[in-house]
Amino acid sequence: MASVSLQGISKVYPGDVYAVRDLDLEIRNGEFLVLVGPSGCGKSTTLRMVAGLENISSGTLKIGDRVVNDVHPRDRDIAMVFQNYALYPHMTVYDNMAFALKMRKVPKAKIAERVKWAAGMLGLESLLGRKPKALSGGQRQRVALGRAIVRQPAVFLFDEPLSNLDAKLRVETRAEIKRLHRELGTTTIYVTHDQEEAMTLGDRVVVMCDGWVRQADSPLNTYQHPADRFVAGFLGMPPMNFMDGQLEHDEGRLWFHGRDARLRLDGAPPEWLQGESQRQAVAGIRPESFELLDAGQNGDGRAIEATVQVVEPLGSTMDVYLQTTSGSRLVCRVPAAPLEEGKAVAARVLPEHIHIFEPNEQGDPKSPTYYGRNLSALQTASV
Ligand SMILES: Nc1ncnc2c1ncn2[C@@H]1O[C@H](COP(=O)(O)OP(=O)(O)OP(=O)(O)O)[C@@H](O)[C@H]1O
Numbered sequence: 541m542a543s544v545s546l547q548g549i550s551k552v553y554p555g556d557v558y559a560v561r562d563l564d565l566e567i568r569n570g571e572f573l574v575l576v577g578p579s580g581c582g583k584s585t586t587l588r589m590v591a592g593l594e595n596i597s598s599g600t601l602k603i604g605d606r607v608v609n610d611v612h613p614r615d616r617d618i619a620m621v622f623q624n625y626a627l628y629p630h631m632t633v634y635d636n637m638a639f640a641l642k643m644r645k646v647p648k649a650k651i652a653e654r655v656k657w658a659a660g661m662l663g664l665e666s667l668l669g670r671k672p673k674a675l676s677g678g679q680r681q682r683v684a685l686g687r688a689i690v691r692q693p694a695v696f697l698f699d700e701p702l703s704n705l706d707a708k709l710r711v712e713t714r715a716e717i718k719r720l721h722r723e724l725g726t727t728t729i730y731v732t733h734d735q736e737e738a739m740t741l742g743d744r745v746v747v748m749c750d751g752w753v754r755q756a757d758s759p760l761n762t763y764q765h766p767a768d769r770f771v772a773g774f775l776g777m778p779p780m781n782f783m784d785g786q787l788e789h790d791e792g793r794l795w796f797h798g799r800d801a802r803l804r805l806d807g808a809p810p811e812w813l814q815g816e817s818q819r820q821a822v823a824g825i826r827p828e829s830f831e832l833l834d835a836g837q838n839g840d841g842r843a844i845e846a847t848v849q850v851v852e853p854l855g856s857t858m859d860v861y862l863q864t865t866s867g868s869r870l871v872c873r874v875p876a877a878p879l880e881e882g883k884a885v886a887a888r889v890l891p892e893h894i895h896i897f898e899p900n901e902q903g904d905p906k907s908p909t910y911y912g913r914n915l916s917a918l919q920t921a922s923v
């Protein structure tokens with residue numbers, strides 16, 4: 541087992557394509573770290589540099605205490621699992637799992653012992669004699685996991701290992717990976733663009749955008765305290781609602797004044813109640829922070845008048861897409877109930893977190909202000 545340290549790591553492909561920019565990350569021994577972000581943000585490139593499949597343009601990469609920038613992938617003591625399993629089609633499950641050990645000249649009896657152990661961990665004992673084409677997608681991915689764990693490497697690297705599986709199998713295999721990590725305690729770096737995977741698996745989640753890290757934090761903190769509007773909008777489905785407006789203070793009270801609502805806010809830092817009485821801001825409200833009332837109710841001054849455009853039932857909850865009187869869009873996730881499209885409603889903001897962001901995207905992309913920093917999470921108050 542080992543820690544992994546990325547210090548000022550960058551990757552520039554020919555043609556000045558900056559895939560990863562000045563990345564600093566310290567991954568603890570035994571940590572499960574998830575890299576998440578939209579397509580093209582540099583996740584795979586980061587992982588491939590750790591694996592040694594891609595040259596590092598600048599920076600220092602350490603596995604344990606050893607600088608490995610120029611160490612061959614074979615000698616880095618890592619095992620990687622890919623999206624497409626990459627099993628050898630002509631070999632049995634047993635031989636697929638044994639292959640890397642054979643190449644390393646591990647004695648036969650030891651190989652048999654390790655393959656048996658890995659097969660036991662993954663429930664593959666009855667499949668050891670089969671070829672990959674006689675396995676389901678989920679079974680193939682378990683074999684790929686088995687092939688990684690037999691080697692007992694210092695670090696596991698996963699690149700979207702579940703994306704070829706159907707939804708149910710994805711959730712099952714995800715739980716399997718989590719259990720394996722708990723039992724083996726191996727340092728893991730896991731790449732996904734699926735935020736649910738990121739949140740459920742990671743001890744820590746690193747949100748990337750355009751080659752930059754926007755936030756590296758616990759899953760709960762990235763969700764409850766997103767560092768900027770990019771992270772706030774990326775994590776959470778449906779995404780957070782953003783409203784442009786002004787913060788105003790008046791007689792010791794703070795208000796957010798948007799086109800559709802004037803919301804009283806509690807919990808502001810004292811300095812927000814001094815100095816200039818107005819400033820531009822963006823309010824962010826999660827879809828689950830609303831409840832729907834009948835039209836005309838003012839909900840203690842916390843309601844936004846709107847019309848139902850689309851209702852998406854999800855079983856116990858439903859997503860309701862609204863258009864406000866000013867023409868803005870709003871999405872709410874509420875308990876499932878009959879609701880007609882075209883109906884007028886009042887969307888009441890629950891007294892939960894409402895995030896206040898800087899209004900502009902500005903400055904150096906490396907700086908936290910680039911996507912509008914999250915200034916504070918406040919509560920809406922009744923008036
Ligand atoms: N071999 C290459 N040559 C040039 N540019 C590349 C190469 N590989 C990747 N890139 C570019 O580097 C950037 C990061 O790519 P990367 O594959 O790391 O993204 P990703 O976050 O893994 O995306 P995805 O979720 O789609 O897999 C992209 O802009 C991509 O086009």
Ligand SMILES: [Mg+2]
Nearest residue numbers: 583584585699
């Ligand atoms: Mg990728």
